[in-house]
Each structure stands twice: as C-alpha cells, then as structure tokens.
Amino acid sequence: MGILEDKDNARLFYRYFSRVYDTINPYIWDDGMRNQALEWFDADRDDRVLDVGAGTGFATEGLLNHVDEVYALDQSRGQFEQAFRKFGKHGKVRFHMGDAERLPFKDDSFDKLWSSGSIEYWPDPVAALREFRRVVKPGGTVLVVGPDYPKLRVFQKLADAIMLFYDAEEAEEMFREAGFEETRHFIQQRHRGSPRAITSVATVPESDGPSDDPGVEADRDADSDANDD
Ligand SMILES: C[S@@+](CC[C@H](N)C(=O)[O-])C[C@H]1O[C@@H](n2cnc3c(N)ncnc32)[C@H](O)[C@@H]1O
Numbered sequence: 001m002g003i004l005e006d007k008d009n010a011r012l013f014y015r016y017f018s019r020v021y022d023t024i025n026p027y028i029w030d031d032g033m034r035n036q037a038l039e040w041f042d043a044d045r046d047d048r049v050l051d052v053g054a055g056t057g058f059a060t061e062g063l064l065n066h067v068d069e070v071y072a073l074d075q076s077r078g079q080f081e082q083a084f085r086k087f088g089k090h091g092k093v094r095f096h097m098g099d100a101e102r103l104p105f106k107d108d109s110f111d112k113l114w115s116s117g118s119i120e121y122w123p124d125p126v127a128a129l130r131e132f133r134r135v136v137k138p139g140g141t142v143l144v145v146g147p148d149y150p151k152l153r154v155f156q157k158l159a160d161a162i163m164l165f166y167d168a169e170e171a172e173e174m175f176r177e178a179g180f181e182e183t184r185h186f187i188q189q190r191h192r193g194s195p196r197a198i199t200s201v202a203t204v205p206e207s208d209g210p211s212d213d214p215g216v217e218a219d220r221d222a223d224s225d226a227n228d229d
Contacts, residue, residue: 001123002163007099010121011076018078021056028195029117033188034062037116040186040201041143043067047111050135052100053118057083060093063114073098100128108137116145120163129178138206142180148187148196171200181205
C-alpha cells in the first residue's frame with residue numbers, strides 16, 4: 001500500500017499541496033480530459049450530482065456547466081478553502097466534509113456520482129465503490145477517474161510506493177466486487193508521454209433497492225454543511 005493510501009497522510013499532504021494544486025493539476029488532468037469525461041457522464045440539468053474528493057473544485061466547475069447544483073465532498077479542509085474562493089460557501093455547490101468510504105448521505109440520494117483523481121488515496125476503494133452504489137439511484141451513473149498503471153517497471157515501483165495505480169482489468173475487478181455489472185473503462189492522456197488516467201463509467205444495477213445493510217447509517221444527514229464540521 002502506498003504512503004498516501006492512508007487518510008491521515010493524504011489529509012496532511014493536501015494541507016500543503018492545496019496551495020499549489022490548481023497550478024500543477026493541469027499538467028496531469030486538464031480541461032480537455034475533464035470535458036471528455038463530462039460527455040461520458042452525460043448529466044442532465046436537474047440531476048442531483050455528488051462530486052467525491054472534489055478538492056479545489058476543478059471538476060465541480062466543469063460539472064456546473066451541465067447541472068444546476070453540485071454536492072461536493074472532501075476530507076481536506078485546505079482543498080475546500082480553495083474551492084470556497086471560487087464558488088462561495090453557500091452558492092451552487094453544497095460542501096460536505098467527509099470520507100469517500102463512509103458517505104454522509106442516505107441511500108439513493110443522487111442521480112449521478114463523479115469522482116476524479118481521488119480513488120488513488122482510498123485505503124479500501126471497493127468499500128467506497130459500494131458506498132457509491134448505495135447513494136446513487138438504480139440506473140444512475142458512477143464515474144471514477146484514477147491513475148493508469150505505468151508500463152515501465154521503474155515507474156511501477158515508484159507508483160506502488162506512493163498510491164494506488166491500476167489497469168482496466170483491476171478497475172473491472174473492483175467495480176464487480178462492489179456490485180456493479182456494467183462498467184466501461186477509457187484511457188485518457190493529455191498528450192503522448194504524459195501520465196495516463198483511467199476513467200470508469202458504471203451504471204448502478206436496476207435491481208438495487210434501498211440497502212438493508214445494518215452497517216449503513218441511513219440517518220446520516222445529507223444536508224450537514226462543511227462549515228458545521
Ligand atoms: C487529486 S485531488 C482531485 C480533486 C478534483 N476532484 C479534481 O478533479 O481536480 C484528490 C482529492 O481527493 C481527496 N481525498 C483523498 N482521500 C479522500 C477520502 N478518503 N475521502 C474524501 N476525499 C478524499 C483529497 O483531499 C483531494 O482533495
């Protein structure tokens with residue numbers, strides 16, 4: 001497990017990295033890649049959308065070109081401070097401090113869920129994907145962007161030491177284990193030689209009813225505000 005696949009380490013990392021995130025991010029994950037992923041996401045104006053690991057709001061901003069309102073969740077206050085500057089604290093973005101693996105929302109709360117560049121930090125990605133299946137309505141879309149596994153052995157060792165990198169086969173395994181039946185995986189890249197992203201687009205199975213899993217805290221308040229934490 002990589003050093004940043006630890007929630008405390010990731011939180012500490014983003015306390016400082018949040019200050020330069022928007023300067024560095026476009027070299028890895030840029031407007032073109034985000035806009036292509038938004039096409040696959042195919043949101044309608046009135047869809048209720050959750051952005052998990054929303055950070056400084058790079059993807060949230062893109063989502064707001066397609067939907068009226070976005071719920072944004074992140075575990076880093078530093079990242080959200082940057083997002084507050086862009087969107088205000090009480091505008092079209094509803095901020096929630098929280099953990100991807102334990103979402104503070106009731107079953108079937110959303111039409112669609114987006115998560116870009118965050119899965120690589122989660123110690124148990126399958127648990128988070130199960131949470132996504134729980135909070136999104138049957139037939140709804142879940143889109144996850146993560147880093148594609150490097151081809152060169154020297155980069156593989158480095159990648160494994162830092163965070164989760166995975167290929168399409170591993171992505172398919174994670175989504176299946178989390179209960180998704182239909183998932184498409186796409187490789188995205190800014191240009192030849194730059195880091196590749198793997199973007200997975202899944203549909204929540206129609207057979208999914210409200211969960212009767214006693215581990216689910218169905219009474220967690222979906223409207224609790226990031227500022228209240
Ligand atoms: C690379 S940034 C991605 C930001 C944004 N989604 C984008 O597309 O630019 C990763 C974000 O995931 C958040 N994150 C990491 N682990 C998390 C967890 N367990 N729960 C919620 N957010 C998490 C980090 O705080 C950080 O803001």
